[in-house]
Amino acid sequence: MxxxxxxxxxxxxxxxxxxxxxxxxxxxxxxxxxxxxxxxxxxxxxxxxxxxxxxxxxxxxxxxxxxxxxxRPKPNSKWHLDEAVIVIGGVKYWLWRAIDGDGDVLDILVQSRRNARAARRFFGTLVTQYGEPRVVVTDKLRSYTKPVRALAPNADHRAHKGLNNRIENSHRPTRKREKIMGRFKSPRQAQRFLSAHDQINTLFRxxxxxxxxxxxxxxxxxxxxxxxxxxxxxxx
Known part of the structure; x- marks a missing residue:
């Protein structure tokens, strides 16, 4: 057993x-x-x-x-980045997630803001872990522009919502778990749980x-x- x-x-x-x-x-x-x-x-x-x-x-x-x-082996050099709203204690937070071209989750970060500073913090963590990507696909959020240009100057940044359907779908398991858990109780709990959940599911899916x-x-x-x-x- x-x-x-x-x-x-x-x-x-x-x-x-x-x-x-x-x-x-x-x-x-x-x-x-x-x-x-x-x-x-x-x-x-x-x-x-x-x-x-x-x-x-x-x-x-x-x-x-x-x-x-x-x-994990070196990830695909094409990255998809996106943000999703999660409500914790009646307060809106942003779940930043990045996946590679194969659909494997690179990392997540729960933040209270959706601006250039938050984008730089998240993207900088990814570059530190995995090096510069070849392609970065985001939605049309302008906050990504300067961080991508500064931290990965050789990357091809494609800001187009229609190209980012792959990562839009990757938010679905989070929504399912959020419902099962009756919402997350704190930003720290959400970060701790989702960091583990995404990696474990990458291994078994x-x-x-x-x-x-x-x-x-x-x-x-x-x-x-x-x-x-x-x-x-x-x-x-």
């Missing part, structure tokens, strides 16, 4: 790594809430409260996201429509092997 392993236990935790990593995987990959994961584990004879599941997700989701981001059934099963097996390897590297 859970990955068979000889992993040592985590100091200060009653349950083994395999159960904790399974709970984190189920929460993110299957779009479940903490109560759903609690029931899923209970059916398997494991009594864990939803609050414990929530703590596991918050604590170890970042670990898996860091590992995935660290080991290998664009099935482009793969044959055997190729998809092979990609899925690889993803589980990588996940188990990261499970062994979990630290308390």
């Amino acid at each position: 859970f990955p068979s392993s000889e992993f040592p236990g985590l100091k200060g935790f009653r349950f083994p790594r395999s159960i904790i990593s399974y709970a984190v995987w189920a929460y993110h990959r299957l779009a479940l809430n903490a109560a759903d994961v609690e029931d899923l584990l209970a059916e398997r004879g494991i009594a864990v409260s939803r609050e414990t599941v929530r703590k596991w997700v918050n604590r170890f989701g970042r670990h898996f996201a860091r590992c995935i981001r660290r080991d 290998p664009r099935r429509y482009k793969l044959s059934a055997p190729s998809y099963r092979h990609a899925r097996a690889d993803a589980f092997a990588i996940w188990q390897d990261y499970t062994g590297k979990m630290n308390a």
